[in-house]
Amino acid sequence: MAALSLYLLLTWMFLLSLFRTRLAEVSCHADESSALMKFKRSFKTNTTDWRCVYPKVHSWSLDGSGDCCSWDGIECDEVTGRVIALNLSKSCLLGTMSPNTTLFQLVHVESLNLAYNSFDFSPISYGFSNLSRLQCLNLSHSDFSGEIPHDISQLSRLVSLDLSSPWGPTLHLPNMGDLVHNSTGLKEIDLSFVSLSSPVPHVLANFSSLTSLWLGYCGLNGDFPVNIFQLPNLEVLDIGGNSNLSGFLPKSHWGSPLKSLYLYYTNFSREIPASIENLSLLNELIAWNCHFSGSLPSSLGNLSHLTRLLLDGNNLQGQIPVSIADLTKLSMLRLSYNNLSGDTLEWVVNLTKLTFLDISDNRLSGGLPSSFENLKQLALLVLSHNDLGGDISSTLWNLEDLEWLYLGPLNLNGVLDGYDIFKLKNLRGLYLSYSNISFTKSFSNATTSKLAYLYLDSCNLTEFPQFIGYLSELVLLNLQHNRIRRTIPRWMWNNSKESLEYIDLSHNLLTGFENNQTDLPLPNLKYLDMSSNLLETTLPISPPLVVLYNIPNNFLSGEVPTSICEVSSLVVLDWSNNALNGTLPPCLGSIDPLTILNLARNKFEGMIPYIYPYGCSLRMIDLRENRLRGIVPRSLGNCGMLEFLRGGQLGFNQGSNS
Numbered sequence: 001m002a003a004l005s006l007y008l009l010l011t012w013m014f015l016l017s018l019f020r021t022r023l024a025e026v027s028c029h030a031d032e033s034s035a036l037m038k039f040k041r042s043f044k045t046n047t048t049d050w051r052c053v054y055p056k057v058h059s060w061s062l063d064g065s066g067d068c069c070s071w072d073g074i075e076c077d078e079v080t081g082r083v084i085a086l087n088l089s090k091s092c093l094l095g096t097m098s099p100n101t102t103l104f105q106l107v108h109v110e111s112l113n114l115a116y117n118s119f120d121f122s123p124i125s126y127g128f129s130n131l132s133r134l135q136c137l138n139l140s141h142s143d144f145s146g147e148i149p150h151d152i153s154q155l156s157r158l159v160s161l162d163l164s165s166p167w168g169p170t171l172h173l174p175n176m177g178d179l180v181h182n183s184t185g186l187k188e189i190d191l192s193f194v195s196l197s198s199p200v201p202h203v204l205a206n207f208s209s210l211t212s213l214w215l216g217y218c219g220l221n222g223d224f225p226v227n228i229f230q231l232p233n234l235e236v237l238d239i240g241g242n243s244n245l246s247g248f249l250p251k252s253h254w255g256s257p258l259k260s261l262y263l264y265y266t267n268f269s270r271e272i273p274a275s276i277e278n279l280s281l282l283n284e285l286i287a288w289n290c291h292f293s294g295s296l297p298s299s300l301g302n303l304s305h306l307t308r309l310l311l312d313g314n315n316l317q318g319q320i321p322v323s324i325a326d327l328t329k330l331s332m333l334r335l336s337y338n339n340l341s342g343d344t345l346e347w348v349v350n351l352t353k354l355t356f357l358d359i360s361d362n363r364l365s366g367g368l369p370s371s372f373e374n375l376k377q378l379a380l381l382v383l384s385h386n387d388l389g390g391d392i393s394s395t396l397w398n399l400e401d402l403e404w405l406y407l408g409p410l411n412l413n414g415v416l417d418g419y420d421i422f423k424l425k426n427l428r429g430l431y432l433s434y435s436n437i438s439f440t441k442s443f444s445n446a447t448t449s450k451l452a453y454l455y456l457d458s459c460n461l462t463e464f465p466q467f468i469g470y471l472s473e474l475v476l477l478n479l480q481h482n483r484i485r486r487t488i489p490r491w492m493w494n495n496s497k498e499s500l501e502y503i504d505l506s507h508n509l510l511t512g513f514e515n516n517q518t519d520l521p522l523p524n525l526k527y528l529d530m531s532s533n534l535l536e537t538t539l540p541i542s543p544p545l546v547v548l549y550n551i552p553n554n555f556l557s558g559e560v561p562t563s564i565c566e567v568s569s570l571v572v573l574d575w576s577n578n579a580l581n582g583t584l585p586p587c588l589g590s591i592d593p594l595t596i597l598n599l600a601r602n603k604f605e606g607m608i609p610y611i612y613p614y615g616c617s618l619r620m621i622d623l624r625e626n627r628l629r630g631i632v633p634r635s636l637g638n639c640g641m642l643e644f645l646r647g648g649q650l651g652f653n654q655g656s657n658s
Helices: 002-025 030-041 150-154 176-180 202-206 226-230 274-278 298-302 322-326 346-350 370-374 394-398 418-423 466-470 562-566 634-638
Strands: 074-076 083-087 111-113 136-138 160-162 188-190 212-214 221-223 236-238 244-247 260-262 267-271 284-286 291-294 308-310 315-319 332-334 339-342 356-358 363-367 380-382 387-391 404-406 411-416 429-431 436-439 453-455 476-478 485-488 502-504 509-513 527-529 548-550 572-574 579-583 596-598 603-607 620-622 627-629 644-646
Touching: 030 083, 150 176, 176 202, 202 226, 274 298, 298 322, 322 346, 346 370, 370 394, 394 418, 411 418, 418 466
Parallel strands: 083 111, 111 136, 136 160, 160 188, 188 212, 212 236, 221 244, 236 260, 244 267, 260 284, 267 291, 284 308, 291 315, 308 332, 315 339, 332 356, 339 363, 356 380, 363 387, 380 404, 387 411, 404 429, 411 436, 429 453, 453 476, 476 502, 485 509, 502 527, 527 548, 548 572, 572 596, 579 603, 596 620, 603 627, 620 644
Antiparallel strands: 074 083
């Protein structure tokens, strides 16, 4: 018996050795290595392309053994040595795909992946019918354009097809049904951003093996076949971004184990049925900007795997069901822009994994609950445009991961300590507009802050909050429509000189600048609006990169500083309704991007600027009620986009002609 066992063992070892020797002898066929080398030589490699990981074809060479089975991206059959898989994804290829590409000589290939390269918007070559064994074809994100060749429809063994192309000249396909009707064994279809401009083919409802269907932004129209929801293996369905595609969710007979359902920006309507609970494996329900109506079913709370629920921008109404509190795996919840109601937000207490909560623009009432302090991972909180009121909850300042906080307009009130805001070390944006709040006068610079976007407009503020002066990364400051008095202190931008790009102090009671220093040390400021104040000073010197420069409806006097001629990015200039005088700089007509020029109701004298170059961008010029003279310049004819011109005698200037 022992001898028999030893014999069997030795026989097995001999056969294994023979098999390994056979494998070692199998190498790439010369015709296929030649075809691959010709393919390589037809392209360059561009390692600066963001899609590039590394150029796999650099390992291809006929030197030595020339065995293509050892080259990067190549897989050969272990018995025949034939190339069965070619994966050149993210291989830095750059060039035009030839209609006679030698790839079609690799007739044994079962998997072809050319994704994330740059084929220079050439058409997809005709000839895929030669690759009759092909099961997986991926040409996505590779800058192909034109019509998808119909011979791909002859690949009856296809299991996976990805032709998605989210930028550049899109691929288009006259009839999706013709493309896939022979490939009923398909498991994965991704035609995202391919221009289909047709209804969803009903034949897809017969694809019982289908696990993922991606048809986002394809120009689909008509009615979506509801029986696709009943496919037995479908896990991912994306038909979002098709604004002319109508449909509804089935009230029963959900057949698919859906995990991700994307319906955003479509014409899907009717109610979200209670039967949605049958999608017990659902992770994502993304259906913003649709036309769903009715109330949210309480059965939503049974979707225990749900991590993202985005239903903003629909016509939903009624109470937010308390069962939402059972969705303890939720990381993102968006219910904004509906008509949902409720008098408490205590249901958020269990949603401790939330990073993103937006329930703005509804009819929610009550106060801010203390339960917010449980949302330790929250990065964004948006409660704006509701009927919430009361004091701003102190627990908000314990949310250390919070990056964006939007609380206005609400019926909130209270006195805030700037130090509380600085406790939110990751806070980037704070929106408290239209709230009845104030800030403590004293503030100690206890820590740094990342706050970049600060909205405090229409808050009944009477002075500048001192904590602003300690912000070192401030980009946007909005304090319009308050009752802030006196002069503008220079400490406001002590620490944010380099970062500030947007300042709006309009509609306040400001009288001037501290120490009458009108030279604003803001080298990157692009938007400056100080309109409708009580400013009695000269014009502030124009920041060098300013795009919008508005200070109308004040009491400014003096002449226009010559520095305005150095501002090459100016688009909107409004100094109307002041007491400015002197002559207008001729350069005002030649600032290239200037679109709106409003100097009405001042005391300007002299000639109307006469230099307006070809391609002038001006659309509106208002010089009314000044003391200008002369004729309307002929060069205004170069301003082909000019829509509004008021000046000369028609605008009550003295001694002018028009």
